[in-house]
Amino acid sequence: MAERGENGTGLAGVSAAARQAPGRGLPPVHLWNPAHCGDIDIVIRRDGVWMHEGSPIGRPELVRLFSTVLRKDPDGYCLVTPVEKLTIQVEDLPFRAVTLESRGDALVFTTDVGDEVEAGPDLPIVVDTDPVSEEPSPRVRVRADLWARIARPVFYQLVEMATVEEDRLTVRSRGAAFPLGPAGAGLP
The missing domain is CATH 2.30.270.10 (duf1285 protein)
Structure with missing residues (x-):
C-alpha cells in the first residue's frame, strides 16, 4: 500500500493513530477534529470487502485497525486521526x-x-x-x-x-x- 510522506500522514498516519491504544478500546475519534486532508482510495464494497487502490486489503488485522478510526460525518465516511481526516467511499454500510x-x-x-x-x-x-x-x-x-x-x-x-x-x-x-x-x- 502506498503511504504518503514520512511525517505520519496518509495510511501510515491512520495506522499509527489506530495503534496508539491497543487493548484499551476504540480510539476517541468523536473527540478529534482535524483538518480535512482529502480523499484516500479506500472503498468498502457492498459485500464488506475493503479495497485500497482497486485491490482487496488482505490483512484482516489492518481492516480491523482502520475500522477503529472510521467515522461518519455530515460530508461522508472518513478515517480520522488526531491530525488528519481522509474521506473514503462506502457502497452500502461499513x-x-x-x-x-x-x-x-x-x-x-x-x-x-x-x-x-x-x-x-x-x-x-x-x-x-x-x-x-x-x-x-x-x-x-x-x-x-x-x-x-x-x-x-x-x-x-x-x-x-x-x-x-x-x-x-x-x-x-x-x-x-x-x-x-x-x-x-x-x-x-
Whole structure:
C-alpha cells in the first residue's frame, strides 16, 4: 500500500493513530477534529470487502485497525486521526453483522471486523423495506452513526426468534422491541 510522506500522514498516519491504544478500546475519534486532508482510495464494497487502490486489503488485522478510526460525518465516511481526516467511499454500510447469539435478554451481533454489538435502545435493529421489491434491508447500529448490514442468514435467525406483536414480527433485546416486518408478509 502506498503511504504518503514520512511525517505520519496518509495510511501510515491512520495506522499509527489506530495503534496508539491497543487493548484499551476504540480510539476517541468523536473527540478529534482535524483538518480535512482529502480523499484516500479506500472503498468498502457492498459485500464488506475493503479495497485500497482497486485491490482487496488482505490483512484482516489492518481492516480491523482502520475500522477503529472510521467515522461518519455530515460530508461522508472518513478515517480520522488526531491530525488528519481522509474521506473514503462506502457502497452500502461499513460493516456486516455476520453472527448472532442470544445472551440472557440481549441479542448480540458480531461484525465482520470483530465488533460485538448488543442490540438495545441505543443500538437499535432497523428493517427498511424496498418499496418496489418489498425486500427487507435489516441493519444494526454499531456505534455513533456507523451501522452494520445484517447478513441474510443472520436475518433468518432473527425471523425464527421473532414473536407476533400487533401483527408484526418482533424481536426484543435489552428491553427494547424491534419490528422486523408484518406477520405473514413472506419474510424469509
